[in-house]
Structures are given as C-alpha cells and as structure tokens.
Amino acid sequence: MVSDPRLVEERRRQIILAAVELFSEEGYHTTTIQQIARKAGTSTGLIYQYFGDKEDVLFLTLKLVIDSYENEIPPHLEGVSHPVERLCKALAAYCSIVDRLRDATVLAYRSTMSLRAERRSLIKDGETRTNQLIEGCVRACTSAGFMRPVNEHLLAYQYVMFAHSWALKHWSYRNRYTLEEYVAEGTQLLVEPFLTAKGHLVLASLRAAEESAASPPVC
Incomplete structure (x- = not known):
C-alpha cells in the first residue's frame, strides 16, 4: 500500500527493530501489534500498511x-x-x-x-x-x-x-x-x-x- 520503496524499507526496519525487542523480552505470543506500534512510535493502522498480521x-x-x-x-x-x-x-x-x-x-x-x-x-x-x-x-x-x-x-x-x-x-x-x-x-x-x-x-x-x-x- 506504500509506493516509495525507500520509505517501505525504512518503516519496516523501524517496526522490526521494535518487534525484536518486544518479542525477545515479552515473547512472541504475548506481544501485541499495539505494543509494537507504541515501541516503534507509530500507529497500529500504519503497521497494517506494511504487514498483514x-x-x-x-x-x-x-x-x-x-x-x-x-x-x-x-x-x-x-x-x-x-x-x-x-x-x-x-x-x-x-x-x-x-x-x-x-x-x-x-x-x-x-x-x-x-x-x-x-x-x-x-x-x-x-x-x-x-x-x-x-x-x-x-x-x-x-x-x-x-x-x-x-x-x-x-x-x-x-x-x-x-x-x-x-x-x-x-x-x-x-x-x-x-x-x-x-x-x-x-x-x-x-x-x-x-x-x-x-x-x-x-x-x-x-x-x-x-x-x-x-x-x-x-x-
């Protein structure tokens, strides 16, 4: 849904880094998309523009x-x-x-x-x-x-x-x-x-x- 490839990679990396920290500390199954969004400093809706789930x-x-x-x-x-x-x-x-x-x-x-x-x-x-x-x-x-x-x-x-x-x-x-x-x-x-x-x-x-x-x- 996002057309600029550089922006896509930058946003994905930002979200992934937040997810790594949370998955490592809290566990994959316990961590929510909402927590990842807060850690990444973005909105839940924006995450769903880059990831399906x-x-x-x-x-x-x-x-x-x-x-x-x-x-x-x-x-x-x-x-x-x-x-x-x-x-x-x-x-x-x-x-x-x-x-x-x-x-x-x-x-x-x-x-x-x-x-x-x-x-x-x-x-x-x-x-x-x-x-x-x-x-x-x-x-x-x-x-x-x-x-x-x-x-x-x-x-x-x-x-x-x-x-x-x-x-x-x-x-x-x-x-x-x-x-x-x-x-x-x-x-x-x-x-x-x-x-x-x-x-x-x-x-x-x-x-x-x-x-x-x-x-x-x-x-």
Whole structure:
C-alpha cells in the first residue's frame, strides 16, 4: 500500500527493530501489534500498511536475520583467494554479523516454530544457503590439501553453531571474551586441529601478517 520503496524499507526496519525487542523480552505470543506500534512510535493502522498480521512481522524479522548472514558474509571474502584465509574470514564475518543481530539471532531460535510450515521452510532454505557457503570454504581447504579430509557438512555446521553461540550464550561470554578473542579461540578450536602441515604454515603466516599490521610503526 506504500509506493516509495525507500520509505517501505525504512518503516519496516523501524517496526522490526521494535518487534525484536518486544518479542525477545515479552515473547512472541504475548506481544501485541499495539505494543509494537507504541515501541516503534507509530500507529497500529500504519503497521497494517506494511504487514498483514503479527506473523508477517515475525517472518520478516527472521528473514532479515537469515538474509543478513547470506548477503553480508560474501563481501568479506572478496579479493581473498587462499582457502584457509577465506575460511577464517568467513567465520569471523559470521560472528560479527551475529554480534550485531544478537537479539534477533536468539529470537530465530525461539520463535521459528511459531511460523506456518511454508514460512519455516523459507527460513530453513535461507540458512541452508549460508551453511553451503561455509561448507564450500571447508571443501576448498580439503581439496587443496590445507585441511585433512573431514565431514565437510558436519564441520560447517559446527562453525555455524559457534557463530550463533555468541548470541545464544552471550550472557556468559561477554565477561570473558571480546568478539575478537572469541573468534580467535574458535579458530584454535575449530580450524587449527583439522589443518595439514602446509595449512598450519599458511595460518601462521596470516597471523604474523595480522600482528604486523596491528603493531604501531617504529619511529
């Protein structure tokens, strides 16, 4: 009902952010459209110009999360050709996106089952595409001999769960690790043990380059 695409996206995002906060605090089933309208600083009638019902709000909220994973990881890999570096950057990017969308990531775990079956399938399809991207990074490492043969599908899911865990268990992690420290620990736990000798050499080289870039210049 609203013709300006930019206004549509801006209003939807405003409403979705309000909904994420309320769904997270009050629960999806308890939250009302009226509460979302108040939190978003708009009217109930205006919300219905952008969403058909409360389930539409939830669906587009969860789709925003899944689309962010799928669309924002690839730009971090542009210009990165080495398989080990691509895998490490994909894991770091995934964790960074989850950090920005912590409440919405937790909401996806809590409330996906509240969607109708066909919408749950769309959310699962989106997650599967991101998982396949991560799996492709693993496969490139094993194919080139930088990582020993592994169950690529299962290992990719471990990376996915590790990234999601930053949101799911943030109450515990936040006082122990920065995001950067968490990613570094994840690399040690989930990447290093599977590397071959030449894979370890590459990772050591990448770390040396990062440390050099982070060191202040010597006058």
